[in-house]
Amino acid sequence: MSVWLRRARPLLGTLVEIGVPQEAAAEDALQAAFAAVRRVQACMSRFELDSDVARFAALPSGASMEVESETAVVLQSAWALQQASGGLFDITLGRAPDGWRCEGRSLHKQAAAAAFDLGGIAKGYAVDSAVQTLQRLGCTAGWVNAGGDLRAFGAVLLPVLLRDEDSGGVHPFMQLGDAAFSTSRFGVHCRSQVWAAGGRGVDAHVSVAAPSCLWADALTKVVAASGDAQHPLLQEHRARAWLH
Amino acid sequence: MPAMRMALYPSAALIALAPAGALAVDYMTAEQAQKLMFPQADAFEPRDLPVDAALAQQLAAAGVKPAAPRLQVRLARQGGAVLGFVVVDEVIGKFERITYAVGVEADGRVRQVEVLSYRESHGHEIRLPAWRRQFVGKTAASPLQVGEDIANISGATLSCTHVTEGVRRNVVWLDLLRRSGRLS
Numbered sequence: 001m002s003v004w005l006r007r008a009r010p011l012l013g014t015l016v017e018i019g020v021p022q023e024a025a026a027e028d029a030l031q032a033a034f035a036a037v038r039r040v041q042a043c044m045s046r047f048e049l050d051s052d053v054a055r056f057a058a059l060p061s062g063a064s065m066e067v068e069s070e071t072a073v074v075l076q077s078a079w080a081l082q083q084a085s086g087g088l089f090d091i092t093l094g095r096a097p098d099g100w101r102c103e104g105r106s107l108h109k110q111a112a113a114a115a116f117d118l119g120g121i122a123k124g125y126a127v128d129s130a131v132q133t134l135q136r137l138g139c140t141a142g143w144v145n146a147g148g149d150l151r152a153f154g155a156v157l158l159p160v161l162l163r164d165e166d167s168g169g170v171h172p173f174m175q176l177g178d179a180a181f182s183t184s185r186f187g188v189h190c191r192s193q194v195w196a197a198g199g200r201g202v203d204a205h206v207s208v209a210a211p212s213c214l215w216a217d218a219l220t221k222v223v224a225a226s227g228d229a230q231h232p233l234l235q236e237h238r239a240r241a242w243l244h
Numbered sequence: 245m246p247a248m249r250m251a252l253y254p255s256a257a258l259i260a261l262a263p264a265g266a267l268a269v270d271y272m273t274a275e276q277a278q279k280l281m282f283p284q285a286d287a288f289e290p291r292d293l294p295v296d297a298a299l300a301q302q303l304a305a306a307g308v309k310p311a312a313p314r315l316q317v318r319l320a321r322q323g324g325a326v327l328g329f330v331v332v333d334e335v336i337g338k339f340e341r342i343t344y345a346v347g348v349e350a351d352g353r354v355r356q357v358e359v360l361s362y363r364e365s366h367g368h369e370i371r372l373p374a375w376r377r378q379f380v381g382k383t384a385a386s387p388l389q390v391g392e393d394i395a396n397i398s399g400a401t402l403s404c405t406h407v408t409e410g411v412r413r414n415v416v417w418l419d420l421l422r423r424s425g426r427l428s
Contacts, residue, residue, distance in 0.1 A: 008271055008359035010404035010411075015342070015359065017269075147404075157249065161267065163339065163364070170267050170364060177249030209250055238248070 014147025029137040033130040040126035057115040075102040124217025151180035180213035210239035281347030282320035335406035
């Protein structure tokens, strides 16, 4: 039975918890993983003045800017999902779905209204980045949980609990290994209701399990906006969804 | 990439109707946190400062309401010189109670924030004094084993707004005390 080293810090507007086996370099690996999460926050938060997202919002229409490679990965994934989902996934939240292009690290603004909210995808990416950092630094197992966007790897089967949003408390839901899991609540009074604004959307919790957390995170929005827990894109990403 | 492993708990629908459980995680003690934040410190000196009328007025002017009649801080020292400060605080959200430590540099900048413990439960339990008492004086210590004590909440709104606000509050009063020479 392994002994785990666990740490939690307030990042990405939530609590980020990381756990790894207590081994020689565990502390260094944890610090590096938290640094990776902070870097995603610095690049992609709307609330950090120097972030790529904040700079893009202030960019005049017709201008281009260079973004960090991490931001470019997220933007290109978002663009691919926007195309594949027929516009259900849209990081401009309806402001200007076609008002931007990202080629390599060059980001071009084509409409004055174009601005991003990466809340639907960047947290998942941050979790993936932290996991990759842990693995690169030799951790054989572990997990990263960014307030409900989580991923486990190696020889650990992680019990996942769902919080009761109305009365508090938690319910056991599943055990997860070598996979990512995301839950979002959609409906009135939720910030994420913008994703379900099309009318077909759900008023429920949506959970998605997928091999990577970026896709688990992003696909909850596709399921919410389509109301379809069997959406074809899930299978394409080897993911599975639950409405609850 | 290895294949995903997923085991749903049997009859998830039934479980969802069962009474919800609580969850508690202890990450580290205040002593572990201060060492992690100031590894080069050779002493941590606790200071307990009463909030007198003058200080209360200064805090109010800075938009901060002290959570307690006394302010407690540990001074991290190396060879007598002050390296920085550590404050342990607790915030309560709708369904969670978070104890955290904030490390502040000698010049007032936040160095690090570490969560010491996390309690998730029903909202009403969090506000019941009896429920709170069971944690008084409890210090987390041993690393946790894989098993029932490891659990990851996947809810929606797990916000750290309260922690962020708490950090800001502590930085403001630390700054006031530091500038008035009461933290040397």
